[in-house]
Amino acid sequence: MNKSKIIAASGLATVMSATAATADSVSLNGYIEGWFTSGDNTTGMSNTVYSQSIYVSYSTTLDNGMGLTAGFTVTNGLHAAGFSIDTGMGTLATGTGWQVNSAADGMDSLPNNANVQSSNRKLGSYNDGDDQHGEGIKYTSPSINGWTLAASIGENKAVTGTSSHAQTRAANDDRTTSVAVKGSVMGLSVATGVVNQSDGNDDNFLTLGYSVANVGIGYGYYDSDEDESTAISVKTDVAGMTVGYRYDDLDATTDNNMSTYSIGKDLGGMSITLMYEEQDTADTSEWNLVYVMGF
Secondary structure, eight states: OHHHHHHHHHHHHHHGGGGSSOOOOEEEEEEEEEEEEEETTSEEEEEEEEEEEEEEEEEEEEEESSSEEEEEEEEEEEEEEEEEEEEEOOOOOOOEEGGSSOOTTOOOSSOOOOSSSGGGHHHHOOOGGGTTTOSSSEOOOOOTTTBEEEEEEEEEEEEEEEEETTTTTEEEEEEEEEEEEEEETTTTEEEEEEEEEEEEEEEEEEEEEEEEETEEEEEEEESSSSOOEEEEEEEETTEEEEEEEEEEEESSSSSSEEEEEEEEEEEEEEEEEEEEETTTTEEEEEEEEEEEEEE
16 A cells, blocks of 8 residues: 555544544435446347445544545445645645546536536547546635636556456556636636646647526537547426437547437436437437436
């Protein structure tokens, strides 16, 4: 076990043991996301659990007035631990695995997107660096006139393996760095950032979002060394349900575009979304019934 893992683990154990003597906050949360899929690329109907997670977190105020939050996560059989300190001039976070996301990962989502797990459905090779972030350090500024800056650096510790029990973490001396900023101008949300990957690739993104009346519109541009993609999203609420449309266009050696239609219902502790997706270049289509449960 390397030094950073020892620090994260011992720090978490220390603050968790303090809960017996203080009235500070402890929370336990869980998340499950699964897909029923039927389409051109499946035989019959498949059922896949994309994510299953348990989160334990502890928050307290230090004697110097700074806020401390420590957490432990188990996701798909892999664990991660970390903590963050709110200094009053921004938040510093460190930890293993995805406990500390890259700066871009926290800001590059397509605004007003009604699809579920959109990060796994977009076209192109854009990579926000999170899967290579490993044991990282991240700074997030306080909001200044509605704008927030984040910067991160992490080791290249990619998750490998064919199953949740067989997955391991491979380490090397490479680093992945990321800087991103988000804010709003006259009701228009804006986010942009860059990622320097450990494999030498540079990725960047720009997203815009705007809402008027009951309709939200989003635009995303995602660029990598290999290709670039754009995405447009529209969503609205109808009779207590969220209805959405998303269009993705890929500019690469082999161009492609994808349309996704969705309708979903939030049931409180559970949400259900029905999505229909078609890709023109690949000439394929599929139906997805997605369930998400959390506590």
